[in-house]
Amino acid sequence: MTQVKTGTTRTPQKSWRVVDIVVAAVLAAVCAVVFWAWANLLYPVATTAAVAYPPATGLIGGGWLIAGTLGALIIRKPGAAVFCELLAAVLEGFLGTHFGWTVVISGLVQGAAVEIVFLLTRYRKFRLAVAAAGGAMAGLFMGVSENIMYNFEWALDQQVVYASLTTLSGAIIAGVLMWLVTRALQKTGVLNGLASGAARR
Amino acid sequence: MSVTTIADTARFSPVGRSNAVIKLLGALLITAVLVVSADPVTSGIALLGQLLLLSAAGQKPLRLLLTLWPITVAALISGWGTAMLSPEGGTVLLNLGWITVTTGSLAAGAAIALRGLAIALPGITVLLTTDPTDLADGLAQTLRLPERFVLASLAALRLVEVMVKEWSVLASARRARGAGNDRGPVGMAKEFGGQAFTLLVQSLRRATRLAMTMEARGFGAGKRTWARVPRYGRVDLYTGGAAVLIAVSALSVSVLLGTHRFIWQ
Amino acid sequence: MTSHVAVDQRGAEVVLTEFGWHYPGREQPSLNSVSAHIRPGERVLLLGPSGAGKSTLLHAMAGVEQDPDGESRSGELTVNGVDPRDARGAVGFMHQDPETQVILARVGDDVAFGLENLAVPREQIWARVGAALAEVGLDLPLDHSTTELSGGQKQRLALAGTMAMRPQLLLLDEPTASVGEQGAAELRDAVERAVAQSGTTMIVVEHRVGLWESVVDRVIVLNDDGRVAFDGPTREVLGDARELLQRQGTWVPNWTPRTMAPPARDEQATPLLEARGLAVSRTQPGSRTVARRRRRERKAWAKGTPTQADIYRNENVIPAAADIDLSVRAGQALAITGENGAGKSTLALTLAGLLLPCAGTVHATKALAGDAPADPSLWEGTELITRIGSVFQHPEHQFLCSTVRAELEYGPHQAARRGAGPGVDEERIESLLARLGLGGIADANPFTLSGGQKRRLSVATVLASAPDVLILDEPTFGQDAQTWRELVDMLVEELERGTAVVAVTHDRELITALNAVELRLGA
Numbered sequence: 001m002t003q004v005k006t007g008t009t010r011t012p013q014k015s016w017r018v019v020d021i022v023v024a025a026v027l028a029a030v031c032a033v034v035f036w037a038w039a040n041l042l043y044p045v046a047t048t049a050a051v052a053y054p055p056a057t058g059l060i061g062g063g064w065l066i067a068g069t070l071g072a073l074i075i076r077k078p079g080a081a082v083f084c085e086l087l088a089a090v091l092e093g094f095l096g097t098h099f100g101w102t103v104v105i106s107g108l109v110q111g112a113a114v115e116i117v118f119l120l121t122r123y124r125k126f127r128l129a130v131a132a133a134g135g136a137m138a139g140l141f142m143g144v145s146e147n148i149m150y151n152f153e154w155a156l157d158q159q160v161v162y163a164s165l166t167t168l169s170g171a172i173i174a175g176v177l178m179w180l181v182t183r184a185l186q187k188t189g190v191l192n193g194l195a196s197g198a199a200r201r
Numbered sequence: 202m203s204v205t206t207i208a209d210t211a212r213f214s215p216v217g218r219s220n221a222v223i224k225l226l227g228a229l230l231i232t233a234v235l236v237v238s239a240d241p242v243t244s245g246i247a248l249l250g251q252l253l254l255l256s257a258a259g260q261k262p263l264r265l266l267l268t269l270w271p272i273t274v275a276a277l278i279s280g281w282g283t284a285m286l287s288p289e290g291g292t293v294l295l296n297l298g299w300i301t302v303t304t305g306s307l308a309a310g311a312a313i314a315l316r317g318l319a320i321a322l323p324g325i326t327v328l329l330t331t332d333p334t335d336l337a338d339g340l341a342q343t344l345r346l347p348e349r350f351v352l353a354s355l356a357a358l359r360l361v362e363v364m365v366k367e368w369s370v371l372a373s374a375r376r377a378r379g380a381g382n383d384r385g386p387v388g389m390a391k392e393f394g395g396q397a398f399t400l401l402v403q404s405l406r407r408a409t410r411l412a413m414t415m416e417a418r419g420f421g422a423g424k425r426t427w428a429r430v431p432r433y434g435r436v437d438l439y440t441g442g443a444a445v446l447i448a449v450s451a452l453s454v455s456v457l458l459g460t461h462r463f464i465w466q
Numbered sequence: 467m468t469s470h471v472a473v474d475q476r477g478a479e480v481v482l483t484e485f486g487w488h489y490p491g492r493e494q495p496s497l498n499s500v501s502a503h504i505r506p507g508e509r510v511l512l513l514g515p516s517g518a519g520k521s522t523l524l525h526a527m528a529g530v531e532q533d534p535d536g537e538s539r540s541g542e543l544t545v546n547g548v549d550p551r552d553a554r555g556a557v558g559f560m561h562q563d564p565e566t567q568v569i570l571a572r573v574g575d576d577v578a579f580g581l582e583n584l585a586v587p588r589e590q591i592w593a594r595v596g597a598a599l600a601e602v603g604l605d606l607p608l609d610h611s612t613t614e615l616s617g618g619q620k621q622r623l624a625l626a627g628t629m630a631m632r633p634q635l636l637l638l639d640e641p642t643a644s645v646g647e648q649g650a651a652e653l654r655d656a657v658e659r660a661v662a663q664s665g666t667t668m669i670v671v672e673h674r675v676g677l678w679e680s681v682v683d684r685v686i687v688l689n690d691d692g693r694v695a696f697d698g699p700t701r702e703v704l705g706d707a708r709e710l711l712q713r714q715g716t717w718v719p720n721w722t723p724r725t726m727a728p729p730a731r732d733e734q735a736t737p738l739l740e741a742r743g744l745a746v747s748r749t750q751p752g753s754r755t756v757a758r759r760r761r762r763e764r765k766a767w768a769k770g771t772p773t774q775a776d777i778y779r780n781e782n783v784i785p786a787a788a789d790i791d792l793s794v795r796a797g798q799a800l801a802i803t804g805e806n807g808a809g810k811s812t813l814a815l816t817l818a819g820l821l822l823p824c825a826g827t828v829h830a831t832k833a834l835a836g837d838a839p840a841d842p843s844l845w846e847g848t849e850l851i852t853r854i855g856s857v858f859q860h861p862e863h864q865f866l867c868s869t870v871r872a873e874l875e876y877g878p879h880q881a882a883r884r885g886a887g888p889g890v891d892e893e894r895i896e897s898l899l900a901r902l903g904l905g906g907i908a909d910a911n912p913f914t915l916s917g918g919q920k921r922r923l924s925v926a927t928v929l930a931s932a933p934d935v936l937i938l939d940e941p942t943f944g945q946d947a948q949t950w951r952e953l954v955d956m957l958v959e960e961l962e963r964g965t966a967v968v969a970v971t972h973d974r975e976l977i978t979a980l981n982a983v984e985l986r987l988g989a
């Protein structure tokens with residue numbers, strides 16, 4: 001029963017343990033809090049941008065997308081990106097920086113974007129390039145979905161500018177930066193016990 | 202805080218006493234109608250209906266919009282953005298080089314601002330009148346969403362308050378170490394990043410401990426029972442009915458008037 | 467099955483046979499062939515040095531230990547003859563952090579959580595919840611908010627949630643480590659009552675032996691390499707193992723570690739920091755407002771026209787503590803004491819220039835301020851760290867770098883960059899590393915250190931900038947006797963150097979060891 005298990009295969013375990021679920025949920029919560037602080041910090045800048053040239057706000061849009069890639073990189077389970085991004089989006093709504101139940105749509109769409117990228121690697125690759133692609137995809141989905149839902153009155157070229165900027169912002173903030181964060185987290189030891197932190201013997 | 206006092210009066214109103222799932226579904230229905238509709242008539246009617254519902258719930262709608270001014274401001278800004286970027290023609294009202302505002306684009310902007318406000322309200326209403334525990338009970342028991350995920354989310358929500366407090370403690374703890382001296386965007390971004398990273402580490406530690414607590418209390422081991430049952434009653438019929446009425450009348454009146462337009466049209 | 471009284475409930479039997487635990491990536495195993503037979507209803511105190519795998523053992527018994535690659539365990543461990551991971555509900559487990567032992571927002575729901583997970587029928591749940599709350603002495607309405615509870619109450623709530631599940635084995639991992647004196651005693655009493663009534667087997671890990679001595683009937687002591695060093699009846703083992711326990715840093719009864727003699731009191735010593743008519747509060751203006759005020763006031767100060775206009779005389783703010791007059795003197799220690807919630811930490815932060823006072827003044831004398839303004843809240847970060855060093859209660863909140871050495875160099879480096887210091891003094895850094903026993907881990911990531919190491923590092927990072935005033939918030943809280951002794955020695959050395967030490971504390975022994983003047987808030 002409690003014998004040493006030998007010869008267990010190292011294939012990634014797909015099912016969610018309690019610790020995976022709870023860490024994912026708390027991760028979404030902390031992303032929401034960080035986003036809230038980020039929005040507070042940038043409020044003057046973001047408002048100025050929104051008044052002067054709205055598509056420019058796409059450049060800081062990646063901040064809204066961090067939960068999806070971070071969730072995928074840390075939890076490494078199918079569905080992690082969608083769960084984290086959706087919950088983070090709803091909690092950000094609770095904290096009062098974004099409003100309305102459209103956050104559910106945004107969370108699902110953006111989470112799914114990241115999920116697609118990691119699904120293509122069959123949840124085996126968590127390299128920088130994959131993270132950046134995940135972030136970019138989330139940014140692209142974000143730009144396009146917001147163009148459809150909110151910016152439909154804008155001229156088409158402005159919509160293209162907006163979606164390009166969210167894609168870029170997603171790749172950098174939600175992709176590259178979150179990959180670096182994950183690597184720094186691994187060094188602190190807090191990820192021990194999770195798929196992303198398991199040290200090798 | 203003012204938002205809390207609003208919430209206190211709101212929770213005991215008829216809307217507040219309604220079942221969380223009914224409120225959520227109603228809010229989602231209104232949101233869905235608004236999201237796919239682009240015209241000001243649909244948004245206007247939906248906004249009006251919601252404000253009426255809020256007054257029935259004991260709120261003073263105008264005071265509410267003032268208290269929650271960031272939402273109002275955000276709606277106005279998005280309206281302004283549209284007025285700038287909309288290709289609609291008409292008499293030119295303002296020309297600043299890259300900005301051209303015409304009567305047509307201003308109308309489009311006004312419509313967007315109205316729509317933004319109408320979309321924001323269902324979120325606010327549910328947020329102000331609903332206890333998260335009740336909502337989670339409803340999501341897991343009535344809507345049958347995966348219970349482990351719903352309950353973990355509920356537990357994580359409780360930690361949000363802890364994190365917000367910790368955020369300000371972190372700011373002074375870091376100042377005491379001499380961090381955060383550099384002004385300018387790069388210095389600020391670095392300091393923000395460092396503070397956020399520490400919060401992340403603390404929260405992940407908390408998450409692992411919380412998982413341990415929950416596991417030790419038998420969480421996720423198998424079939425569970427529920428100590429609380431979501432209740433449905435007459436008041437839910439009224440609230441649900443009101444939500445459906447708002448959604449349907451907004452859509453149908455606009456269609457009958459011939460003003461309705463989908464966002465893809 | 468009856469729903470109220472646990473008549474036929476007995477304690478579990480725990481059998482450990484050559485049980486070991488070796489985490490991947492670690493050189494040494496945490497536990498090394500531990501064998502023990504714990505009989506039903508026995509109450510065991512498990513002792514050992516920090517890092518000896520006591521927690522690992524408890525986690526393994528609770529079936530909650532993460533075994534990242536499935537190869538960490540060896541030997542055998544059974545609870546009532548089965549693997550603890552298959553004995554959910556039979557084993558109750560509590561750890562030391564109150565904040566993460568609360569799961570839900572309302573008291574009643576939180577206690578009911580475990581019963582729901584055990585699939586107890588709804589009709590029985592609420593009666594059991596009420597009984598469990600009464601048993602731990604939490605007389606609160608079921609819909610009372612869990613956020614409003616004190617640390618000690620949260621721990622008792624967790625005990626109620628655990629005992630409501632009627633476990634046969636109760637595992638307590640330093641349950642009182644984050645709780646004040648009174649809260650700890652209340653929790654201990656609640657545990658004693660609960661265990662006596664149910665006959666539950668209990669194993670507690672705790673380094674405050676005196677607290678549990680009267681409750682347990684058996685003591686197991688682990689040594690440094692995770693093996694059993696002593697195992698037997700309480701009195702016998704505490705006698706035989708006394709020396710080993712002292713060496714390990716366990717707080718054995720009637721003993722305080724020997725520390726360096728503090729300097730004599732001197733009421734004429736140079737004052738560095740003075741508070742007059744001070745009132746303090748956590749309610750503060752927004753960070754942008756504070757920054758604006760700092761810029762404005764500094765400009766006025768540079769011109770020699772300091773304004774008295776203050777943004778923060780808000781009458782709606784209820785101060786956490788008020789009417790405080792005090793002087794912080796060079797080479798002297800000041801202890802700030804008082805009940806929980808008396809505003810001690812808030813006062814410390816205000817003295818340190820990190821919060822704005824809501825009435826009265828904090829004034830740095832010329833001896834401390836030098837060429838900076840007299841109001842510490844106007845100081846830039848680098849001016850601050852060379853004058854006042856603040857050590858927060860939670861060391862990790864103050865970590866900024868990715869290695870121990872970089873952490874120590876950070877302050878001096880910042881100061882030098884802004885022309886406010888001589889730069890990184892390698893000698894001072896090396897001597898700090900050596901004095902604090904951190905030399906061997908200078909390149910380790912600060913977050914990976916043990917609790918005691920983190921505490922010492924957080925004090926060292928502040929000392930690296932050689933401040934004239936040192937302000938510490940509960941520096942000895944939850945520390946083992948060894949870390950305690952090292953901390954006290956370090957503080958005494960600082961006093962001798964002429965540094966003023968201000969400590970927010972509950973720790974009577976610390977006050978004595980520093981020969982500190984006591985300022986009691988809320989008295």
